[in-house]
Amino acid sequence: NVILEVGATPVLVDVDPVTRNIDLDKLEAAITPQTKAVIPVDLAGLPVDRDRLYAIAGKRGLRVIEDAAQSFGASWKGRYIGTSFGDQRDFVSFSFHANKNLTTSEGGALVLPADIDTGLCERLRLQGVQRFPDGGMDVDVLGGKFNLTDIAATIGLGQMKNLQAFTARRRKLARHYFDCIDPALGLELPVADFSNSNWHMFQVLLPEGVDRGKFVAEMKQRDIGVGVHYPALHLFSLYRALGFKEGDFPHAEDIGRRTLTLPLFPAMLDSDIDRVCTALRASLSETA
Numbered sequence: 653n654v655i656l657e658v659g660a661t662p663v664l665v666d667v668d669p670v671t672r673n674i675d676l677d678k679l680e681a682a683i684t685p686q687t688k689a690v691i692p693v694d695l696a697g698l699p700v701d702r703d704r705l706y707a708i709a710g711k712r713g714l715r716v717i718e719d720a721a722q723s724f725g726a727s728w729k730g731r732y733i734g735t736s737f738g739d740q741r742d743f744v745s746f747s748f749h750a751n752k753n754l755t756t757s758e759g760g761a762l763v764l765p766a767d768i769d770t771g772l773c774e775r776l777r778l779q780g781v782q783r784f785p786d787g788g789m790d791v792d793v794l795g796g797k798f799n800l801t802d803i804a805a806t807i808g809l810g811q812m813k814n815l816q817a818f819t820a821r822r823r824k825l826a827r828h829y830f831d832c833i834d835p836a837l838g839l840e841l842p843v844a845d846f847s848n849s850n851w852h853m854f855q856v857l858l859p860e861g862v863d864r865g866k867f868v869a870e871m872k873q874r875d876i877g878v879g880v881h882y883p884a885l886h887l888f889s890l891y892r893a894l895g896f897k898e899g900d901f902p903h904a905e906d907i908g909r910r911t912l913t914l915p916l917f918p919a920m921l922d923s924d925i926d927r928v929c930t931a932l933r934a935s936l937s938e939t940a
């Protein structure tokens with residue numbers, strides 16, 4: 653949506669069926685002389701390969717806008733996403749929305765590259781206002797109301813103290829899912845990455861032919877809430893109206909049809925994961 657918002661043309665690229673992140677081979681193939689920037693998403697907190705990403709961007713002269721909404725606390729080769737990678741870091745955007753690993757209920761943070769005027773970003777953030785020491789103010793640019801409130805910031809600073817513990821607990825719970833999901837159920841599991849990913853979500857792909865709606869209802873009957881993140885976005889009406897259609901991005905479509913997000917949050921107990929796994933088996937046997 654942000655691409656349309658600024659009047660640019662979105663060029664979508666299919667995802668890799670294993671990582672479920674942008675396919676970097678297909679990204680390279682989609683770049684044209686008109687391409688200005690690439691917006692990779694770290695889906696479920698699994699980072700896109702930053703080495704390859706920045707190698708492609710560097711070679712083709714592209715800006716990178718890292719949609720790191722889901723990867724706060726995740727790492728790439730031992731360094732947190734959003735920290736400086738030398739020339740391997742451009743513009744990074746985090747979300748602190750209510751469902752994120754660290755939340756301020758609503759809000760987020762930008763990590764800006766050296767050539768972006770931080771003062772301009774601050775003015776754009778809150779109605780273009782620039783304040784002077786004598787109490788005066790000026791407005792020289794059309795700003796919005798995108799500020800994080802002081803209350804939200806205070807919540808976020810409090811939460812920051814728990815971030816490492818949250819991430820460690822999520823990794824442990826994710827491991828437990830790998831241990832307890834029976835391979836015979838035929839679920840496709842996410843990449844088993846316990847060093848980079850922050851395990852924002854644990855997502856499985858349902859076996860071909862399982863009715864996801866029925867499956868979700870079966871899980872609900874067993875008091876387990878599950879989610880769908882996300883249907884392929886090019887099939888939303890807004891994007892169909894731009895000319896996108898079925899078959900354009902087969903991997904995104906397949907994942908979008910079969911993906912299911914299982915419960916995963918730091919306060920879960922190991923026994924909760926066991927309960928989800930038991931419900932998975934029972935629900936699959938009802939719907940397969």
Ligand SMILES: Cc1ncc(COP(=O)(O)O)c(C=O)c1O
Nearest residue numbers: 693719721722747748749759760
């Ligand atoms: C991948 C991704 N990008 C962007 C956003 C938007 O973040 P926000 O809700 O803080 O605007 C979200 C989540 O909400 C997201 O998951």
